[in-house]
Amino acid sequence: MKKLFSFLAIIAIVLASNCSRIPENNDPVIGIWSRVDVINSSETNKLTIRQEWIFNDVYLGRYQKYNGSHLDFKTDFSWIEDDGVYTISYPGTDMINDIVSMKESPEGMLLEDLKGAILAKRE
Structure with missing residues (x-):
């Protein structure tokens, strides 16, 4: 009887772990952006000043x-996306x-602020 309960417990754990998948984030901002x-x-x-933002998923x-x-x-940062x-x-x-x-742009993908100033360029 103990073997049956152990077997059922293992099956329940496997089924529960398969139900909790993390959704994949394919946002186009993910990657390295820089400004020099x-x-x-x-x-x-x-004097060269380089700023770098590394976005993860x-x-x-x-x-x-x-x-x-x-x-x-x-420093670390957090980011959110709302309608682009x-x-x-x-x-x-x-x-x-x-x-x-x-x-x-012809230079590549850019991050622009609301006034049109360039924050960074995708590497």
Whole structure:
């Protein structure tokens, strides 16, 4: 009798685990987006600032800011999509939320804010 109950318990566990699938997120924003700004600090010195957003499929990501080759700042972010508009939130920081949408251009896919300024380009 114990073997029958054990067998039924194993079958119940297998059936219950098959019912709880995580839906797949195929949002087109998933991937690496970056922005590079070059600032001329003098005639001979150029300062390169690179910002990078890495979006993953569980509505989270990582933001990193490089000053030249030095990692200046990094934090995690969360994102949501509502009718083609993405809101990027940086909890635990004083950074304001970025509200952007994807646009296609001759340069590639871009993230633009509501005023049309480019936040990042897909890598």
